[in-house]
Amino acid sequence: MELFRRPEQAEGIPRTEEELGLDPDVPVVGADKTDPRHAGANGAEDSQAEADQPASTYEYASIPPAPTLPKGSVRVPPRKDENRRGTVDFGLFLLRLVLGGTFIYHGLQKLTGWFHGPGLDGTRDMLADGGWDNPTLSTTLVTVGELGGGILLVLGLGTPFAAGAVLAVVLDAWAWKQGMVPGLQYKAGPGAVELESVLAGLAVAIILIGPGRWSFDRNRGWATRPFIGSFVILLLAIAAAVGVYWYLHGGNPFSGIGPFD
Template sequence: MSTTAGGVHSPYDSPTGQFPRVAMTKEIPAMASVASGDKPGETPGPNAPGGAGGDPSTYTYASIPPAGTQPSGALRRRNGDGRRGTLDLGLFILRLVVGGTFLYHGLQKLTGWFDGPGLDGTKDMMEKGGWDHPSVAAALVTAGEVGGGVLLILGLATPLAAGAVLAVILDAWMFKQGMVPDFQYATGETAVEIDTILAGAAIAIIFTGPGRWALDRGRGWATRPGTGSFVVLILAFAAAIFTYWYLQDGNPLVGIGPFE
């Protein structure tokens, strides 16, 4: 580098070795003040560009803001930051347990495996339980358990799968609760404790997504589900309530609090 009367020259500023002069205009007086060490509002000092001893066309490196060294949170998300710990493994295990439970009961109804009733037995069971159109009721519960269970295990169309099994278990919850007055959480054959746990697990999957250990891993709902989760939840409750009202025509809340 060399110094002349015209200011500082650097051979790196241009191929010809000439320093490019950048005029300090009225739009950047604050930058000139910072370069000379003056406070804002004061008269520029003798070393400031344009001051008593300065050159108004001299470039000041002090006016260049330092570059950031850390990417923002939004940039990390766009770059696919994979710091999720064991979250995806935990969601995979949750899906296996919940989906496997529904698939187990669905195969009992569909094929008669695991000492199940099969389709004919399921139809008879629905008829004895007071369900109108028992064939339709048996088909709905079997499809919800088998289809929803398989999709949950695979992590495919996960919001719809979780919504389907949620609607099925809500109907089972209402059927057991409506058989006997008073709250039947953990008493006798009509206890709804397990049904409540399965319903809560299905709701959790709706809000968390399946995680990255799933066929849905490329979908937005796999790791960052949003308002669509609330839509699925509302539709699942609506489907369960409508099905119970249409096929069972009863009040599952009889004897609970004000529901006498």
């Protein structure tokens, strides 16, 4: 038994264009109908001319090429997940909550005497004993800066200005404690400034990063994309701290430290 049959022995297989149902006189797509070479498929000259004729690139294409863009235009593909921020806004909310809550706590100690605080009279006496020239004004500034700035930070309302206010307060506290005893006492001693340094760093971070979308400032530019204005507020907060300390206290908080001897 033969397993395979040779092609010429197969029956019923079409071998010519007529048997396949093809019309040899159908013109090629894109060809010039007036060209005599495409009038028919008879003769050797026509076959030779068709063989020498180069085929068009889009001769059999069913989809036309994309249109050319105007000069100078750029086609930018859409970016997926461009507005997604993951846990950034939640993390900024927690940062504001911790920093603002800390200053609310200290502000209430000075304003109301809660949480074993000194109250307004005790704060004024403490500042007077610490060398502040106008203890009443100093008490007002520190209480408003801590309590008001802390509340605004938690709410995320006017955040750069609130963070700038608490930064100015904590920088003055840093300078006051550091100036009590010569030499840098970062972690231990009566002039330890570890807590003030951490709080100042958090305030600077919020100024430069913004409050995030979990805030009342969520529709403002500084909420998610702070830029030059944040640097301006940071410089103003530092300048305010230096001016208040120089005017109301004076002295050099860096006395006894390295080149400031």
